[in-house]
Each structure stands twice: as structure tokens, then as C-alpha cells.
Amino acid sequence: xxxxxxxxxxxGRVATLTLNRPDAMNAMHKPLRDDLVAALGRxxxxxTVRVVxxxxxxxxxxxxxxxxxxxxSPCLYDLIEEDYRRIYDAILRCxxxxxxxxxxxxxxxxxxxxxxxxxxLMAEGSYLFLAFANMGLIPDGGICWQLARTLGPKRAFQLxxxxxxxxxxxxxxWGLANRLVAEERLFDEAQAWAESLxxxxxxxxxxxxxxxxxxxxxxxxxxMRFESAIQQLLYKTEDSxxxxxxxxxxxxxxxxxR
Numbered sequence: 001x002x003x004x005x006x007x008x009x010x011x012g013r014v015a016t017l018t019l020n021r022p023d024a025m026n027a028m029h030k031p032l033r034d035d036l037v038a039a040l041g042r043x044x045x046x047x048t049v050r051v052v053x054x055x056x057x058x059x060x061x062x063x064x065x066x067x068x069x070x071x072x073s074p075c076l077y078d079l080i081e082e083d084y085r086r087i088y089d090a091i092l093r094c095x096x097x098x099x100x101x102x103x104x105x106x107x108x109x110x111x112x113x114x115x116x117x118x119x120x121l122m123a124e125g126s127y128l129f130l131a132f133a134n135m136g137l138i139p140d141g142g143i144c145w146q147l148a149r150t151l152g153p154k155r156a157f158q159l160x161x162x163x164x165x166x167x168x169x170x171x172x173x174w175g176l177a178n179r180l181v182a183e184e185r186l187f188d189e190a191q192a193w194a195e196s197l198x199x200x201x202x203x204x205x206x207x208x209x210x211x212x213x214x215x216x217x218x219x220x221x222x223x224m225r226f227e228s229a230i231q232q233l234l235y236k237t238e239d240s241x242x243x244x245x246x247x248x249x250x251x252x253x254x255x256x257x258r
Contacts, residue, residue, distance in 0.1 A: 006035040007057070008042065013050040013198035014191060015043040022058025028109055029066035033087060040090035040098075047257070050198040050205075052094060053190050054117065055101040064108025064131065080140050084109060088141055091116045092213070095206040097197055101190035102126045102168070103183055112141025118209060120177035121193065122168035123186040128176065133163040149216065150175050201239045202257040 007018040017039045019026040026032070043052045056062055073079045091098045091113070100106075100117040107129035114120055114128060132139045139147075139160055147156035151174055159166065171177035181189045197205070207230045215223045234240055238258040246253035 003035045003039055005032040006039045008039050010046070010049060011191065012195055013048060014053060014194040015046065015049040015051070016053045016055065016191070017043065019054075019056040019062055022056075024066070025058065025060050025063035025105070026056045026110075027063050027066045028084075029069050030083070033083060037086045037090050040087070040094060044090070044094045044096065050096055050202050050257075051194040052096055052098045053101055053194050054098060054113070055187060055190065056103065060104025061100070061102045061106040061114070061126070062110035063105055064110050064129075084112075084141060087113060088116045091118075092209075095209075096202065097194075097205050097209075099190060099194055099197075101186055102128075102177075103186050105129050107131055109141055111139070112143050115143060115146040115176065116141070119193075120171070121179045121181060121186065121190050122171055122177045123181060123183035124168060125183055126168045128166045128171060129164075130159055130166070131163050133161060146176075199255075201243065201253075201255040203234055203237055203239055207234065 005019070005021050007016075007020045009016045009018075017036065019028075019032065019036065021027065021029075021032055028036075040052070043049050070076065070079070087109075097118045098116075099119040099121060100114045101121045101123075102114055103123040103126050105127060106114045108131055111128040111130060130139055130143065138144065144156065144160070147159060151159070155174075158164070166174075166176065168177065168180050172180045179189070179193075211223070211227055211230055214226045218226070239253075239255045242255065243253045
């Protein structure tokens with residue numbers, strides 16, 4: 001499938017998906033959304049890909065939704081639940097780590113996508129922009145869930161009420177992002193980090209996403225049981241046996257995802 005608004009490139013075991021509508025600051029109109037869902041699906045299905053990096057072309061990650069399209073939508077609920085939600089589901093259900101590499105603004109739906117990713121690398125000077133209250137709206141795409149659980153309800157409410165721009169340094173300090181890097185190094189650092197993760201056993205990374213999702217919804221004992229079941233499954237894999245052999249043979253293991 002040809003993609004118009006997302007550049008799809010694979011280097012080694014890392015797929016890089018670049019939002020490519022720079023003349024509109026990567027505002028996410030329907031063709032861009034469709035391309036992003038398709039690109040995420042391609043990366044998820046490609047057995048040679050182990051890590052996915054999501055980034056933006058031009059001045060920023062994304063300025064958020066295409067407001068002209070939003071104002072023309074007959075039902076905002078349907079637009080969010082039946083269209084935008086496909087993006088978040090594709091990230092959450094991807095069996096591989098999805099890393100956001102953010103420069104400039106990540107606004108509105110961009111913040112939703114950023115926070116849905118498993119890992120977030122942010123450039124100095126970049127920020128998440130929760131602009132919703134400025135338009136008489138609340139954050140969507142799971143932002144309220146992410147903020148409340150990461151920051152607590154009081155700080156989350158403050159950021160929502162103030163339509164805050166959250167600087168990259170605060171995102172890292174508060175646990176909304178993982179690393180802060182110089183802007184000129186952002187994409188090189190993202191590629192290097194992704195390549196490092198791609199050397200790891202892929203199945204634990206896949207199942208870690210599932211266990212953490214379970215942990216956010218279940219209690220301690222239920223999560224522990226789920227961990228035990230996944231641990232048993234992984235213990236029976238070829239990769240686990242290879243890791244044990246490599247340990248005793250004092251060599252680096254070669255993981256195949258089996």
C-alpha cells in the first residue's frame with residue numbers, strides 16, 4: 001500500500017514512521033490518520049521489525065487535529081471513537097515497542113499519541129500542548145487517564161484547566177517521557193536507542209506491554225498471577241533456552257522471537 005502522508009523506512013530492525021505533512025505542521029487530517037494506521041499495521045506485521053519509532057517532519061511532531069475537519073464533523077464522539085481511536089489501538093496493540101521522538105509541539109491528538117507510546121524521547125525545547133480548554137473542550141484520546149495515573153488528579157486537573165504547555169524537561173521529570181536530548185541529536189538518539197532495544201529478546205518486550213496494561217487495570221494479586229502465566233510461557237520459548245545456553249557459554253545470545 002502506497003503511503004502519502006507517512007514516510008515508512010526500515011533500517012536494520014527499526015521501522016521509522018514519519019508524519020509527513022510539514023506544510024500543515026503535520027495536522028492530522030483523515031488521509032494522514034489512515035496512513036499512520038496502515039504504517040503501524042505494516043510495522044506490526046513485519047517479522048524483521050522489532051522496534052517502531054514515530055516522528056514528525058518539519059517544525060514539529062504534530063500540531064494536533066485538523067480543526068477545519070473537526071468543525072465540519074457532524075458528531076465529534078464518532079470521529080474520536082471510530083477514527084482517531086484506531087491510532088491509539090494500533091500503538092497499544094502493536095507487539096513491538098513504539099517509541100515517540102518528539103520535537104517542537106506535540107499538541108492535542110499529538111499529545112494523546114505521544115502518551116500512548118511505550119517510550120518517549122523529547123528534544124530540548126519541545127513540549128506537550130493540552131490546548132483543549134482553550135477551545136471549550138477536555139483532553140481526549142486517553143490523556144485524562146494517562147495524566148491522572150502518572151501525575152495524580154490534582155496536578156492533572158491543573159494542567160487540563162490551564163491548557164498547559166508542558167515543557168520536555170517537566171515531561172521527563174514527571175514520568176510522562178523517558179529521555180531529554182538536544183534537538184539536533186533527537187533522531188540519531190532515537191535510532192540508537194531503538195537499535196539497542198532491537199537487540200533484546202523481542203518476546204519479553206511484547207508481553208511486558210500486556211502485563212503493564214493489565215497492571216493498570218487489575219489489582220496486585222491478579223497482576224501477579226498474570227505475570228506468572230506469562231513467565232511460564234516465556235520460559236518454554238527457544239529464546240529463553242538460547243539465553244541460558246549463552247550465559248553458560250559466555251557469549252551474546254541470538255534472539256529469534258520464538
